Amino acid sequence: APDLEADRAALLAFQAAVGRGALPWNGSATPCSWVGVICHGGRVTGIRLPATGLVGEIPAGTVGNLTALQLVSLRLNALSGPLPPDLADCKELRMVYLQGNRFSGAIPAGLFSLDKLVRVNLATNNFTGGISSGFNNLTRLEMLYLERNRLSGEIPDLDLPMLVQFNVSFNPLNGSIPVGLRRISSDAFLGTGLCGGPLGTCPGENSSTSPAPVLNASGGSEKNKLSGGAIAGIVIGAVVGLMIVAALFIILCRRGGGSRMAAAGRKSPESVMALRGNGAVENGNAAPAAAAAAAAARGSGYGKSLVFLRPGTDVYDLEDLLRASAEVLGKGTTGTTYKAMLEMGMAVAVKRLKDVNLPEGEFWEKVEAIVAMDHRNLVPLQAFYCSKDERLLVYDYIPMGSLSSILHGNRGALQTPLDWETRSGIALDAARGIEYIHSMGPGVSHGNIKSSNILLDKSFEAHVSDHGLANLVSPSTTPCHAAGYCAPEVTDARRVSQKAEVYSFGVLLLELLTGRSPTQAFHDEEGTNLPKWVRSVVREDWISEVFDLELLRYQNLKEEMVQLLQLAIDCAARYPDKRPSMSEVVIRIEEIRRSSLASTKRSHHQDHHAIDDMLMTNHLNPLIPLRSSDFTALILD
Ligand SMILES: Nc1ncnc2c1ncn2[C@@H]1O[C@H](COP(=O)(O)OP(=O)(O)OP(=O)(O)O)[C@@H](O)[C@H]1O
Numbered sequence: 001a002p003d004l005e006a007d008r009a010a011l012l013a014f015q016a017a018v019g020r021g022a023l024p025w026n027g028s029a030t031p032c033s034w035v036g037v038i039c040h041g042g043r044v045t046g047i048r049l050p051a052t053g054l055v056g057e058i059p060a061g062t063v064g065n066l067t068a069l070q071l072v073s074l075r076l077n078a079l080s081g082p083l084p085p086d087l088a089d090c091k092e093l094r095m096v097y098l099q100g101n102r103f104s105g106a107i108p109a110g111l112f113s114l115d116k117l118v119r120v121n122l123a124t125n126n127f128t129g130g131i132s133s134g135f136n137n138l139t140r141l142e143m144l145y146l147e148r149n150r151l152s153g154e155i156p157d158l159d160l161p162m163l164v165q166f167n168v169s170f171n172p173l174n175g176s177i178p179v180g181l182r183r184i185s186s187d188a189f190l191g192t193g194l195c196g197g198p199l200g201t202c203p204g205e206n207s208s209t210s211p212a213p214v215l216n217a218s219g220g221s222e223k224n225k226l227s228g229g230a231i232a233g234i235v236i237g238a239v240v241g242l243m244i245v246a247a248l249f250i251i252l253c254r255r256g257g258g259s260r261m262a263a264a265g266r267k268s269p270e271s272v273m274a275l276r277g278n279g280a281v282e283n284g285n286a287a288p289a290a291a292a293a294a295a296a297a298r299g300s301g302y303g304k305s306l307v308f309l310r311p312g313t314d315v316y317d318l319e320d321l322l323r324a325s326a327e328v329l330g331k332g333t334t335g336t337t338y339k340a341m342l343e344m345g346m347a348v349a350v351k352r353l354k355d356v357n358l359p360e361g362e363f364w365e366k367v368e369a370i371v372a373m374d375h376r377n378l379v380p381l382q383a384f385y386c387s388k389d390e391r392l393l394v395y396d397y398i399p400m401g402s403l404s405s406i407l408h409g410n411r412g413a414l415q416t417p418l419d420w421e422t423r424s425g426i427a428l429d430a431a432r433g434i435e436y437i438h439s440m441g442p443g444v445s446h447g448n449i450k451s452s453n454i455l456l457d458k459s460f461e462a463h464v465s466d467h468g469l470a471n472l473v474s475p476s477t478t479p480c481h482a483a484g485y486c487a488p489e490v491t492d493a494r495r496v497s498q499k500a501e502v503y504s505f506g507v508l509l510l511e512l513l514t515g516r517s518p519t520q521a522f523h524d525e526e527g528t529n530l531p532k533w534v535r536s537v538v539r540e541d542w543i544s545e546v547f548d549l550e551l552l553r554y555q556n557l558k559e560e561m562v563q564l565l566q567l568a569i570d571c572a573a574r575y576p577d578k579r580p581s582m583s584e585v586v587i588r589i590e591e592i593r594r595s596s597l598a599s600t601k602r603s604h605h606q607d608h609h610a611i612d613d614m615l616m617t618n619h620l621n622p623l624i625p626l627r628s629s630d631f632t633a634l635i636l637d
Pocket of ligand 1: 330333336337349379395396398401402448453
């Protein structure tokens with residue numbers, strides 16, 4: 001079709017301008033199969049490329065030529081310069097998500113002719129100039145986010161009846177908040193020079209008039225005609241009203257918090273999952289409670305829907321999630337994690353955060369920081385949901401569960417014990433994930449490294465979960481690492497240094513090698529922990545007791561096993577300065593694995609059948625006790 005051909009050409013021009021290297025679009029196939037491209041009726045109707053590494057200015061003749069476009073989501077990229085002038089030709093546009101880029105210049109007037117727009121998010125860019133009254137043309141607008149730009153001047157009198165989500169925080173705006181926006185909460189105007197409405201009276205404004213749109217609505221000339229008696233009446237009425245509310249509140253509190261919490265819980269989308277969770281998988285019929293919860297979420301005017309963060313993952317919505325059958329995977333320190341099985345057959349892991357104190361804006365920022373971390377050994381965050389009382393994070397579901405459950409729990413899906421190759425591979429994957437996090441800056445750490453946060457996929461590749469989560473909960477509720485992983489110098493949970501994290505990783509390595517849980521095994525023995533135990537056992541010549549029984553059959557690899565044990569002990573050194581950096585750790589594990597591969601090949605060559613037998617069968621070979629002399633002088637702190 002000629003139109004689709006034109007769309008294809010526009011997309012290729014877009015790719016050439018801002019997506020070189022970032023977009024794997026291939027000129028030959030139909031554009032409808034390209035990642036991030038949505039088609040309908042033989043036309044391109046959406047492009048969704050959040051956080052894809054797009055860089056530079058969008059020229060005319062690209063997006064503007066996609067005349068059937070309804071949705072454009074290019075958030076969290078490094079796009080710069082003015083918005084393309086021909087965006088005004090995309091007459092079908094309904095949703096525009098461009099937040100988190102470096103766009104500059106004025107908001108183009110062409111935007112105001114796109115009268116089908118429902119959602120516009122231009123937040124966190126460098127837009128300058130004023131906020132135009134042209135927005136009044138967009139009568140269907142429900143969301144307008146302009147925060148964190150450099151927009152200046154006064155806000156014109158916007159009269160947008162559908163508008164429920166609005167924010168102009170952190171812009172050098174001034175003047176009085178117009179009447180039509182006074183119903184919006186004060187959070188929307190933080191960090192500006194604005195006054196009036198939810199921010200209280202403007203200097204020189206009559207204090208009886210400004211906070212009450214009801215009074216203002218009848219027109220300016222009426223304002224000053226209120227008599228002293230009327231004002232006194234209003235004040236007395238308000239005080240009496242407040243007292244009644246307070247009394248009711250006290251009575252309700254006395255009647256018992258439990259029922260109140262249950263009532264509040266019933267409204268929340270997550271509690272539906274919790275209600276249906278109970279540890280058992282249930283069928284996925286839409287419960288009326290789920291519909292009610294969805295309606296509550298929709299009506300609150302806060303987070304109305306899931307916010308998707310990566311191209312290609314937004315194949316479901318909040319309602320699908322609420323309809324999903326759910327199973328509690330576990331309760332952690334930051335909240336409860338559920339496995340949700342969507343009706344379309346896809347599973348996701350949903351974490352409901354316990355702590356929702358972080359203001360919405362900050363929450364968004366921190367989530368953006370999580371999204372900015374993109375590495376194959378980190379569990380990807382797909383989406384989040386943020387309302388006044390709910391914070392949900394939706395992750396890829398990682399099917400084999402955590403390293404903790406595989407090492408210490410019942411083995412579930414796993415039939416064979418973890419062999420050396422798999423264990424050293426998990427060590428390397430986890431180290432690479434953590435090294436990547438540390439590479440984000442000297443102060444950046446994961447904050448909670450432990451085996452229940454190392455998840456394994458079907459090919460046993462390891463992925464570090466919960467990265468960035470320590471920043472999403474308020475510091476008072478952030479625990480020190482789970483007992484057993486915490487470096488001795490960590491006294492303040494808010495300050496887990498990278499070296500302290502290396503210690504936690506060392507404990508994790510010891511756990512992998514010994515098969516012992518650092519959190520449980522040493523509860524009874526006061527003052528002992530896994531690193532101390534390993535050091536004492538090694539000193540007292542009980543070397544063969546250190547390694548997991550399942551590893552003792554790899555006699556040909558004992559050198560490599562000892563090298564990894566040595567690395568673990570180095571990482572778990574008592575003094576931070578003695579610990580290696582994560583980059584060194586990665587290099588050392590890579591070397592160990594290279595050498596174990598060579599050893600295996602060598603032995604294979606020497607005794608091909610015996611080794612085959614050892615590696616391929618699930619039988620444990622008779623245990624051959626290791627001689628402590630093999631380890632002499634290796635293990636020192
Ligand atoms: N994306 C995921 N895919 C599969 N299982 C997961 C996923 N995320 C978490 N889990 C499982 O859910 C369980 C609970 O996880 P959660 O993160 O809530 O608690 P935790 O890791 O035990 O403690 P903490 O909150 O301190 O990290 C974990 O044992 C983990 O195995």
